[in-house]
Amino acid sequence: MSSVLHLNVVSRVHGEGATEVRALRDVSFRAGSGELVAVMGPSGSGKSTLLTLAGGLDAPTSGTVSVEGVDLATLGNAGRARMRRTSVGYVFQDFNLIPALTAVENVALPMELDGVRSRTARAAARQALDEVGIGDLADRFPDHMSGGQQQRVAIARAVVGDRRLILADEPTGALDSETGEDILRLLRARCDAGAAGVLVTHEARHAAWADRVVFLRDGVVVDETGSDRADVLLDSGAR
Amino acid sequence: MSVKQALLALLEQGPRYGYQLRAEFEQRTGSTWPLNVGQVYTTLTRLERDGLVEEGEQDGEGHVTYRITEAGRAEVATWFTTPVARTQPPRDELAIKLALAVTMPGVDVGTVIQQQRSATIAALQDYTRLKRDTGTGGGGADLAWGLVLDSLVFAAEAEVRWLDHCEARLRRAAIERENAPAAPARSQKPEVAR
Numbered sequence: 001m002s003s004v005l006h007l008n009v010v011s012r013v014h015g016e017g018a019t020e021v022r023a024l025r026d027v028s029f030r031a032g033s034g035e036l037v038a039v040m041g042p043s044g045s046g047k048s049t050l051l052t053l054a055g056g057l058d059a060p061t062s063g064t065v066s067v068e069g070v071d072l073a074t075l076g077n078a079g080r081a082r083m084r085r086t087s088v089g090y091v092f093q094d095f096n097l098i099p100a101l102t103a104v105e106n107v108a109l110p111m112e113l114d115g116v117r118s119r120t121a122r123a124a125a126r127q128a129l130d131e132v133g134i135g136d137l138a139d140r141f142p143d144h145m146s147g148g149q150q151q152r153v154a155i156a157r158a159v160v161g162d163r164r165l166i167l168a169d170e171p172t173g174a175l176d177s178e179t180g181e182d183i184l185r186l187l188r189a190r191c192d193a194g195a196a197g198v199l200v201t202h203e204a205r206h207a208a209w210a211d212r213v214v215f216l217r218d219g220v221v222v223d224e225t226g227s228d229r230a231d232v233l234l235d236s237g238a239r
Numbered sequence: 240m241s242v243k244q245a246l247l248a249l250l251e252q253g254p255r256y257g258y259q260l261r262a263e264f265e266q267r268t269g270s271t272w273p274l275n276v277g278q279v280y281t282t283l284t285r286l287e288r289d290g291l292v293e294e295g296e297q298d299g300e301g302h303v304t305y306r307i308t309e310a311g312r313a314e315v316a317t318w319f320t321t322p323v324a325r326t327q328p329p330r331d332e333l334a335i336k337l338a339l340a341v342t343m344p345g346v347d348v349g350t351v352i353q354q355q356r357s358a359t360i361a362a363l364q365d366y367t368r369l370k371r372d373t374g375t376g377g378g379g380a381d382l383a384w385g386l387v388l389d390s391l392v393f394a395a396e397a398e399v400r401w402l403d404h405c406e407a408r409l410r411r412a413a414i415e416r417e418n419a420p421a422a423p424a425r426s427q428k429p430e431v432a433r
Contacts, residue, residue: 040360042407188371204399205392208363215353223353225361 003066004165004196005031005054010063012049012219023049025219026063033164036188036197038207041216047200048169050216054198055088055167056080067165085114089158089166091187093173095150097142097157103129104138107157116161128156132186148179152186159190166190166197172206184209242274242282244318247291247311254295256302257283267383269369271391286311333398337405348409356402363395 007029014021024046031037039047052058053065056072065072067087072080090096097106107125112118129135132152142150151171158166168187172180188209191197199210207213215223249255249263257279264274283305286292291311295304307315333355340346366388373385 042403185371202403203396204360204363205396208360208367208392210364213357213360213364215356223357225357226364 003030003032004068005029005198006064006066007050007053007060008064008066010053010060010065012046012053012058013061022219024053024060027216027219027221029214029221031165031196031198033194033196034191035212036191036199036210038199038201038210038213039216040202040204040207040213042202044218045216046219047216049219051167051169051198051200054165055090056084082114085110086161087163087165089155089160089163091151091154091158091166091168091171093170095142095147095154095174097150097153099142102139102141103134103145103153103156106142106153107160110157111161114161121161124160125156128160129153131159132156146179147175148182151175151179151183155183155186155190159195164195166195168197168199170201171199172201172203177205180206241318242278243286244315246279246282247286247307247315248318250292250305250307251312251315254304254306256298256304258302263380266380268387269384271387341409349406352402352406352409356399359395359398359402363392363399366392366395 007027010024010027010029011022012024014023027046027050029037029050039050041047049058053060054067056065056067056075059065059073067083070083072083075083097103098109101109104122104125107128108118108121111121111124116124126135126138129138129152132155134149134152134156137145137149137153142153145153151174154171155166158168166187171187172183175183184206187197187199197210199207201207211226213225214221245264246260249260255263257276260283261274261276261279283292287294287305289310290308291314292305292307295306297303337348337351340348340351370385370388370392373381373388
């Protein structure tokens with residue numbers, strides 16, 4: 001399986017000396033095309049650190065983070081920013097939509113920032129909104145949408161322009177249980193269509209939508225379910 | 240389990256014979272609690288003895304059908320309007336296992352918890368796959384089976400949450416033991432969390 005995301009023996013240490021905090025310790029992690037991987041752990045276990053490293057928003061203290069085979073450390077700041085606009089999509093608990101822009105403008109924004117012509121970007125955005133089932137709400141502002149609808153916009157924004165890595169940080173945290181489940185179904189469908197997804201959650205019910213569930217404790221992967229264990233063993237042996 | 244009330248409720252729709260009752264029960268519950276036909280007929284015999292159903296005609300193929308009586312309808316109405324009793328907690332092997340594990344030297348409770356969590360999440364993943372195949376919309380038997388699946392999902396989720404909680408409490412207890420002042424004369428009362 002080709003890995004869209006690969007963390008290879010990654011550590012992240014904040015501070016030093018007495019105040020040193022090791023947020024991640026020698027973590028190896030992969031998410032392949034077509035695969036949804038859930039990361040579970042209590043607060044402070046390192047799951048958000050893993051996600052910010054995967055998205056190139058932070059750099060590891062040691063080890064490498066690669067997206068589609070490219071080591072993020074070899075990209076400059078501009079290169080990483082470009083990668084975030086073109087290869088990686090984020091879905092947050094609180095949606096993070098821009099209130100002054102309509103749904104379609106929100107979704108088109110990353111492409112427009114990347115220099116795609118406005119018409120092309122909007123057409124792609126409308127299609128992405130159609131795919132998440134809210135094509136008819138394209139011209140609404142976020143304030144005039146329900147939480148579930150806003151999260152659908154955020155997912156459309158995360159996948160528009162054929163981005164292949166979706167990073168979701170507690171995407172259902174602000175939603176009721178049924179709407180949350182719709183969102184998981186949608187994430188699942190995006191992964192089934194070929195994206196790689198990483199879902200950080202503390203809810204077992206939502207993690208269960210993933211192909212694999214990885215457990216983090218104190219910055220270490222302590223266990224995982226639903227995986228082909230042989231793959232994992234090969235990974236750690238290949239360092 | 241209330242096979243009795245479930246069969247009575249199904250008979251409210253009209254006369255049925257044993258195989259039909261079993262098929263309709265399993266359609267709604269996805270064979271989560273399989274019934275054998277012997278059990279269905281034994282139950283029908285008891286219901287008949289209690290005057291809640293009566294034997295009807297044979298259908299063309301010689302199946303004996305049963306039909307609900309007025310007393311039977313009243314029983315069904317009572318069942319639907321009475322909460323299920325939570326008298327005695329059912330024996331919970333996991334709770335018993337952990338209760339013993341925390342008091343035994345030499346048992347790695349953390350591993351017990353993690354192994355269980357992995358197994359329960361794997362079961363949750365299986366239920367979730369079934370849900371994906373069942374779809375969201377529709378009504379009738381699909382909806383009924385979907386709700387039974389949700390019940391299994393929520394029960395498994397509750398178990399995982401409880402395991403998380405046990406782990407957190409054990410960690411806190413361990414930290415408090417470590418930080419406890421080395422003065423054995425002090426009171427044995429556990430420290431209250433700040």
